[in-house]
Amino acid sequence: MSETLSNPLDDPAADPFEIAAEAADDITRLTGMPRHDIALTLGSGWGQAAELIGETVATIPATEVTGFSKPALEGHVGTLRSVVTPRGKHVLIIGARTHFYEGHGPRRVVHSVRTAAATGARTMVLTNGAGGIKHTWKPGTPVLISDHINLTGSTPLEGATFVDLTDLYSVRLRDLARMIDPSLDEGVYCQFTGPQYETPAEVQMAKAIGGHIVGMSTALEAIAARQAGMEILGFSLITNMAAGIQTTPLSHQEVMEAGQAAGPVISSLLARVIGAM
Ligand code: HPA
16 A cells, blocks of 8 residues: 555554554465564664565565555655575565654554564564664674664653563574674664764763663564564664764764765674574
């Protein structure tokens, strides 16, 4: 379904899980693939992985799928791609992320995750570009997410929905990733609302409360994935040292360039990890 005037998720009376089920039906119809095993959200820097994971069965514009938002950045068409790995696993690659800072609320932010779960995916791989707090992480370093701190003040859970988040980021899948690359370090991801980058004082706060990575995505998506019963793997590409850790100002340009430079290495790492699933 094309997005017309409004998004069905914006109707407070609508059931977001029913809309996700409709979206999953759209994906089945448009890709010809009745179910997927693994879902992968591609963040800044990780885009080239889509080519390396396996054979593309179908690529569809996200705007054709119920509830998906128009891309935030003009000229950037969000796509969903169905790929089959050499081991025969079907991967739904989500190249259309809705960020919390777009202001459409958490339902829209996690719709892709709920849709992926409705297509049958039991594994959710979340990737992002982020700022690093550890001095040893140079721009271009991929790190595993070991846990998160949700600083958005928001949640995708509605009502008295009590979801356990112990071991949210699967130990089993982190071990699998380290079998592919034993040098992978890990850290706690802090989701800020954005879109402004953090102040140096906010980065110091994140560090003081146990954070190692700062970014603007992923935590809300991981919560929704856990609610859906999925096993979660999270990867951050450190595109820059967080504000105040690096002495020069942060820029979106710098973040994009670091992503581009690291692209081939991290994409092949991600493809190998997914190939091993
Ligand atoms: N902070 C938040 N989000 C980011 C950063 C950062 O330093 N770098 C890339 N995304």
